[in-house]
Amino acid sequence: MSEPDVVLDAPRQSAVERVVDTRLPTVYGELRAIGYLDGETAREQVALVFGDVGGDGVLTRVHSECLTGDAFGSIHCECGDQLSTALRAIVADGAGVLVYLRGHEGRGIGLLAKLQAMRLQDEGLDTVEANLALGFPSDARDYRAAAEILQDLGVRSVRLLSNNLRKMDALRQYGIEVAERVPLLIPPNDENLRYLRTKRERLGHHLPHLDDIAGQPSGGRPNAESVSPNEATRPARTSRPFSADASEGRPTTPDSV
Secondary structure (H helix, E strand, C coil): CCCCCCCCCCCCCCCEEEEEEEEEEECCEEEEEEEEEECCCCCEEEEEEECCCCECCEEEEEEECCHHHHHCCCCCCCHHHHHHHHHHHHHHHCCEEEEEECCCHHHHCCHHHHHHHHHHHHCCCCHHHHHHHCCCCCCCCCCHHHHHHHHHCCECEEEEECCEHHHHHHHHHCCCEEEEEECEECCCCCCCHHHHHHHHHHHCECCHHHHHCCCCCCCCCCCCCCCCCCHHHCCCEECCCEEECCCCCCEECCCCC
C-alpha cells in the first residue's frame, strides 16, 4: 500500500501591493517613498527608503502612526522624536528603511479612542488601564503588513530601531529575521514620564534610561499582565542606543554625547 502524499502548507500570499515609488526630498536627506496598498485591510502604507536596502542587517524602523506626536508635536508620548531620530539614524548609517504603519494609532485602537484614552490618563489611569477601560486590548497592533513590505523590498534581516521587545517577536513570527535590536531612547519630560514607565513596567519596553531619573513616581503598577522580558529567549544582539538631542532630535551614541 503506497504512503499518502504529504501536503505542505503553501507560502502565505502577500496582501500588500506596491503602487508607487517616487523621490522624496526631506530635511533628513533624499529618500524614496514607496507606497503600498494592503489588500487585507484596504489601508495605504508607505516605506521610506534610503540607499540600497536589499540584503542583511538593514537598519530598520517600524513606526506606528501617531498623528498627535508625529504631526502635532505632542509631548504626551515620544513618538515624534522617535520618528525624526530614526530617520536621521538611517541616513547617517548610509542605508535603511522606515515603514510607517497606518492603522496603528493609539496602539491600534484609532484616533478618537486614543484621544479618549488620553483624557482618562489625565483623570488618573495609566495608558494600559485607559485602553482596557474603553473596551480595547492594551495593544491591538499587528505587524503583518510591515513584514510583507520588508520582504517586498528585499530586506533579508534587520537591525531594528526599537525599545519594544514584543515588536521584535511579532516581526519574527511573520518571517523577518531580527539580527540586532538598536535601542531608540528619547529623554523623558514631565508630561510623558509616567507614560514611559507604564510602557516599561506593563508592556515590556526596554527603557533603562528611566533608571537615571531619581525621585520620580512610577507610572504603571506591575500586575499579572506585566511583562518580564527574558532576553535569553531573544537571541538578537542589542547594540548601543540611539538617543535624541532634546532640541533637534539628532541621533547620538555614547561616543558622540
